[in-house]
Amino acid sequence: MGKSIQALLRNGLAWLLSLLMFVPLLLIVINSLKDQVQAGSMGMDLPDRLHxxxxxxxxxxxxxxxxxxxxxxxxxxxxxxxxALSAVAAYIFARNATKLHRFFYFFIILGIAMPVNFVTLTKVMQFTHLNNTQLGIIILLAVHSIPFTVFLIYGFIGTVPRELDEAGIMDGCPPFKLFFLIVLPLLKPVVVTVGILNFMGAWNDFVHSLYYLNSSDKWPMTLAVYNFFGRYQVNWNLVSADIVLTTLPVILIYLMGQRYIIAGMTSGAVKG
Incomplete structure (x- = not known):
């Protein structure tokens, strides 16, 4: 009986916290459907008419x-x-655990905690002529995601039997073909997990685009929202609608991929 009460309390607390997290989103959705006057107070009252x-x-x-x-x-x-870059690097580090490879592994995952030096990064972007280019933003976001991705994939590769590598080598399979055709398909849970997390992180990125994109025709949605807020900051109904449209793709992607995220985070520990 005591365990049932504890489980009920835990579930109730979880529901309460979930509702509290849901309140800001509900506030934005409600005010996105009001007129300018009614949305000025940013209250939770329902709109008189849906706009x-x-x-x-x-x-x-x-x-x-x-x-x-x-x-x-x-x-x-x-x-x-x-x-692509992180999976190859993590595979090499995990399968060849030399001192040099361990050094490079720990050096890379330090990027999870180390802050970005934007002064140096700006100099690099100017030197490589990647400033105000779409390719530059893609490279920046990819590099920014590498430490966390290597960290997750590295731990998961240990659950893949080495016998598969040996069997592929015995059959004359080249290293890259061995990795992409035999090992990579077995990494699907963790690859999908980091893919969803990295996609959402890149979608929500604001700082890199703000610093390194000057042309408005190259702006992502986060920067478009920032610019829109500056122009229509008194129109909270329009600002709220803008925020809803920007966050909706991320919410949909997370809802569709949440089971992969949970599986990818736990499968390595279960198999180990």
Missing amino acids: WSNYAVVIEQGKLLQSFFNSLLYSGASTVLGI
Whole structure:
């Protein structure tokens, strides 16, 4: 009986915390459907009439379609590039545990905690002529995701039997073919996990785009929202609609991939 009460209390607390986290999103959604006057107070009261036209105004005035495809390009390309580089590096570090490889592994994962030196990074971007280019943002986001991705994949590779590598080598399989055709498919849970997390991180990135993109036609959605807020900060209904449209893709991707995230985070420990 005592355990049932404890489980009920834990579930109740979890539901309460979930509702508290949901309140800000609900506040934004409600105010995105109000007129300018009613949304001025940013209250939780329901609108007198649903103003769906707010979303049409935001899409047209905020150039959200263009910024949406920019965000999709930056997030998708940087995620694929980051995972490709990180998976190969993690595989080499895990399968050849020499002192040099361990040094490089710990050196790379230090990037999880170390802050970015934007002065030096700006000099590098200027020297490589990647400033104000879409390729530059893709490379920046990919490199930024490498430490965390290497850390997760490295731990998961230990669960893949070495006998598969040996069997592939005995069959005359080249190293890269061995990795991409035999080992990489077995890493699907962790690859999908880091893919979703890195995609959401790149989608929500604001600082890199703010510093290194000057042309408005190259802005992602986060920067478009920032610019839109500066122009329409008194129109909280439009600002709220802009925020909803920006966060909706991330929420949908997370909801579709949450089971992969949980599986990827736990499968390594279960198999070990």
